[in-house]
Amino acid sequence: MTMSCSHVRGAEPATGAVAKAVAAAEHKCVAAGERWTASRRRTYELLIRAGRPVKAYDLIAGYADAGETAAKPPTIYRALDFLAAHGLIHRIESLNAFLACNVEGHAHTAQFLICDCCGRAEELDAGIETIVASAANRRGFTPTRVIMEVHGACADCT
Ligand SMILES: [Zn+2]
Ligand SMILES: [Zn+2]
Ligand SMILES: [Zn+2]
Incomplete structure (x- = not known):
């Protein structure tokens, strides 16, 4: 999904870690009285998996890669707004990209x-x-x- 230099290897998080982060995010979302929709879950999961800042159009491509129902860009932008508003991800202004919060x-x-x-x-x-x-x-x-x-x-x- 994103290119990488030759300095960093094996930066991808383990499958268990991804599932754990997604479950924690769902819990936080539900506790706030919000719905953990498929697009919110998928968008968050792609960001957790990436482990680095990702631009919205790469997330849109990520949906397609996974063979999921193609997501319309507005769906992804709404999911990103939601996740950012709930402190699950951050927007990095200078890159115009999003990063899953790990704090x-x-x-x-x-x-x-x-x-x-x-x-x-x-x-x-x-x-x-x-x-x-x-x-x-x-x-x-x-x-x-x-x-x-x-x-x-x-x-x-x-
Ligand atoms: Zn490097
Ligand atoms: Zn580096
Ligand atoms: Zn954070």
Whole structure:
């Protein structure tokens, strides 16, 4: 689905890990009183399997690869919006891509370390938003959203 450099091998999660993550996401969704529809499950599963940021059109292709009923793009976009709103995935603005969240129960102002070589992204909680908020507050500015996306090379690719 996504190309990879030669530095990283075996980054695909085990089948058991995928099933476990999908079951946990379903539980969270149902606990919030929402329906865990086929398109939400499938979209989430594709992102968990990828283990890296994936663009929406690659997800659409992923549906086709799996021989599932072809999903219409609006169905996938709605599923992505839903999953992001429930903190199950993150949107990475600078890549225009989505990443399954792998941090349990964090306050969703995630920061990301993005490897431009292998394409993987890692969530980072460096407390940047606290620093930015206090600096902004000193200027009388109230931030509602802080996006921190750090591009570079991961440990495997350095
Ligand atoms: Zn997260
Ligand atoms: Zn890398
Ligand atoms: Zn690499």
